[in-house]
Amino acid sequence: MSAYGLLFRLVLRRLDPEDAHRAAFALIRAVARVPVLRTFAAAYLAPRHRELRTEALGLRMHGPFGLAAGFDKNATGIDGLSMLGFDHVEIGTVTGQPQPGNERTRLFRLTADRALINRMGFNNDGSAAVAARLAARRPAFRTVVGVNIGKTKAVPESGAVADYVTSAERLAPYADYLVVNVSSPNTPGLRDLQAADRLRPLLTAVREAADRAVTGRRVPLLVKIAPDLADEDVDAVADLAADLGLDGIIATNTTIARDGLGLTSDPALTAETGGLSGAPLRERSLEVLRRLYARVGDRLTLVGAGGITDAEDAWQRILAGAGLVQGYTAFVYEGPLWSRTLHKGLAARLRVSPYATLAEAVGADARTRKADA
Numbered sequence: 001m002s003a004y005g006l007l008f009r010l011v012l013r014r015l016d017p018e019d020a021h022r023a024a025f026a027l028i029r030a031v032a033r034v035p036v037l038r039t040f041a042a043a044y045l046a047p048r049h050r051e052l053r054t055e056a057l058g059l060r061m062h063g064p065f066g067l068a069a070g071f072d073k074n075a076t077g078i079d080g081l082s083m084l085g086f087d088h089v090e091i092g093t094v095t096g097q098p099q100p101g102n103e104r105t106r107l108f109r110l111t112a113d114r115a116l117i118n119r120m121g122f123n124n125d126g127s128a129a130v131a132a133r134l135a136a137r138r139p140a141f142r143t144v145v146g147v148n149i150g151k152t153k154a155v156p157e158s159g160a161v162a163d164y165v166t167s168a169e170r171l172a173p174y175a176d177y178l179v180v181n182v183s184s185p186n187t188p189g190l191r192d193l194q195a196a197d198r199l200r201p202l203l204t205a206v207r208e209a210a211d212r213a214v215t216g217r218r219v220p221l222l223v224k225i226a227p228d229l230a231d232e233d234v235d236a237v238a239d240l241a242a243d244l245g246l247d248g249i250i251a252t253n254t255t256i257a258r259d260g261l262g263l264t265s266d267p268a269l270t271a272e273t274g275g276l277s278g279a280p281l282r283e284r285s286l287e288v289l290r291r292l293y294a295r296v297g298d299r300l301t302l303v304g305a306g307g308i309t310d311a312e313d314a315w316q317r318i319l320a321g322a323g324l325v326q327g328y329t330a331f332v333y334e335g336p337l338w339s340r341t342l343h344k345g346l347a348a349r350l351r352v353s354p355y356a357t358l359a360e361a362v363g364a365d366a367r368t369r370k371a372d373a
């Protein structure tokens with residue numbers, strides 16, 4: 001067992017999951033504040049592999065693997081997370097107004113299934129405060145920063161577009177890419193915005209807001225979708241995204257389904273309300289990704305998320321059409337060496353594959369299937 005595995009079993013597992021998150025994140029930030037420590041930590045935890053260099057969304061990255069939204073909701077620890085080897089860090093979800101999120105307890109560990117259930121409810125400082133924080137940031141490491149935005153709970157559905165627009169205007173100047181999150185299960189009505197007739201005006205308005213706020217470059221815009229969409233709705237989002245000239249789709253957010261929880265024996269735990277993430281999500285997220293790639297191919301950057309635990313998972317997503325991959329839940333179970341180990345395994349897979357570059361591997365499975373058909 002690794003040192004982190006031992007720490008997890010003996011200490012972290014006994015702490016309330018949200019307290020453990022806060023403590024771990026505080027430690028990461030503390031290390032990153034000390035120049036000599038962060039340099040040594042990054043040298044070990046974030047070694048770069050030339051062959052994994054990635055270009056996506058018009059951005060150059062050290063590799064394809066990032067930290068998904070929700071871990072650093074308020075952009076307080078980007079350097080620390082970059083120090084741990086994530087090639088991009090997606091902050092947020094950030095909403096138009098600050099809000100406390102749902103009442104605690106709102107995060108649950110399903111350790112045997114390597115899963116989490118959360119109903120955090122977009123606890124965050126609001127887009128004005130987060131924009132000010134990003135404006136004041138003096139990066140210690142070069143990394144790609146994605147900004148994920150969502151709707152303030154207290155804003156009625158009729159004001160949803162305006163709420164997203166407010167956040168987009170404030171945050172686009174600091175975003176390497178912007179994500180419209182319409183897929184979290186913990187804000188009532190949010191996922192209804194995935195319907196094409198609601199999504200079109202929302203994405204159009206956010207695109208215009210980003211263009212108003214940033215004139216020197218075009219901020220890439222993505223939409224993040226739920227794994228619970230019916231297949232036809234996945235197709236409809238793909239068509240809409242292509243039609244609007246969106247830059248990408250993140251597939252997927254957490255699920256409200258409870259499939260694949262074979263190992264957690266406590267029925268009260270699996271019945272907790274919220275979004276399920278981690279290993280049980282792997283199959284459906286991969287399926288949604290495949291469907292998207294079949295529909296839009298290389299026209300958009302597809303970002304694979306949901307249950308990615310190791311290099312094999314990441315490699316499968318890339319072969320299925322993901323230009324980028326990201327994760328969150330496995331970080332909790334794998335610890336600070338997660339990114340290092342995953343990158344190493346990914347580089348090894350690429351080396352023994354028939355593909356000369358990572359870019360060549362993107363979507364290779366789908367092409368093979370087509371050729372076989």
Ligand SMILES: Cc1cc2nc3c(=O)[nH]c(=O)nc-3n(C[C@H](O)[C@H](O)[C@H](O)COP(=O)(O)O)c2cc1C
Nearest residue numbers: 068069070092093118253277278306307327328329
């Ligand atoms: C505790 C927690 C909080 C999350 N918060 C957000 C969020 O604020 N916005 C968002 O788009 N996704 C959020 N997510 C979803 C993740 O970004 C990711 O899409 C999902 O967990 C699937 O990936 P995973 O299985 O690797 O965790 C959250 C996930 C977890 C576990």
